[in-house]
Amino acid sequence: MPPIFIGGVVVGALFLMLGLIMPRLFCGWVCPVGFMSRLLGILGRKIGINTKISVKLNDRYFILSILVLIYISIMTIISGRTYCIGGCPLFWSYAGFEVPIGSMTLVLLVFFLSGSLFIERFFCRWFCPYGSLLGLLSRFSFFAIGVNRMECGSCRACSDCPMGTLPKKGPLVDGPMCISCLRCLDSCKNNSFAVTRRYR
Ligand code: SF4
Ligand code: SF4
Ligand code: SF4
Secondary structure (H helix, E strand, O other): OOEOOHHHHHHHHHHHHHOOOOOOHHHHHOOHHHHHHHHHHHHHHHOOOOOOOOHHHHHHOHHHHHHHHHHHHHHHHHHOEOHHHHHOHHHHHHHOOOOOOOHHHHHHHHHHHHHHHHOOOHHHHHOOHHHHHHHHHHHHOOEEEEEOHHHOOOOOHHHHOOOOOOOOOOOEOOOOOOOOOOHHHHHOOOOOEEEEEOOO
16 A cells, blocks of 8 residues: 555645635546546436435435544554545546555446446545545635525425535535535526625
8 A cells, every 4th residue: 555645635625725725626626536426427418317415414424434544544643544544536547557556446337337327426525535625625715606595486496416515505505525616606596696705
């Protein structure tokens, strides 16, 4: 197994900083695994799979990614190597499969990628430890997605959110799941959503 990648840690920290501008900008606009999951989610819907689950359950499962984050952090400290690499689709997409893949890694890759056919961004929603770190940081982002409920016609078009977190009550799309993809701004015909400053 490879040791801790100093370069990876530095780049990871820089992308974390990006999350201070808007929640999880890396997830919504940079990460290749997120993009791949998005494409698989579209494919799933095209072949008739119902990918919707309730917003409440969806948000509750976020705790899984926190548990993965805690587990990986502890194991990394104990073992002195980057513990998540074996099963991390993010790592494999950057490494270009130059490191030999073990059978367990293959099983995990197939599990996470095929999961995205049934639930868009399956890995991103509930398992990615880096995503959960970004999600926790998003509470401190300078901008966020604001919601004008007065304009809401309850059409539910925004339930097309790739992270399954809409529709929701409150003045901000708050919480760790939003990836600032801005799809809700496009989908709402009443212009209920806007990028807004979190603190005034
Ligand atoms: S949650 Fe993880 S895999 Fe998904 S887009 Fe964010 S960093 Fe990438
Ligand atoms: S798409 Fe706009 S109008 Fe429709 S439910 Fe969502 S916020 Fe309300
Ligand atoms: S659709 Fe809106 S609420 Fe959902 S992830 Fe994208 S920006 Fe966030």
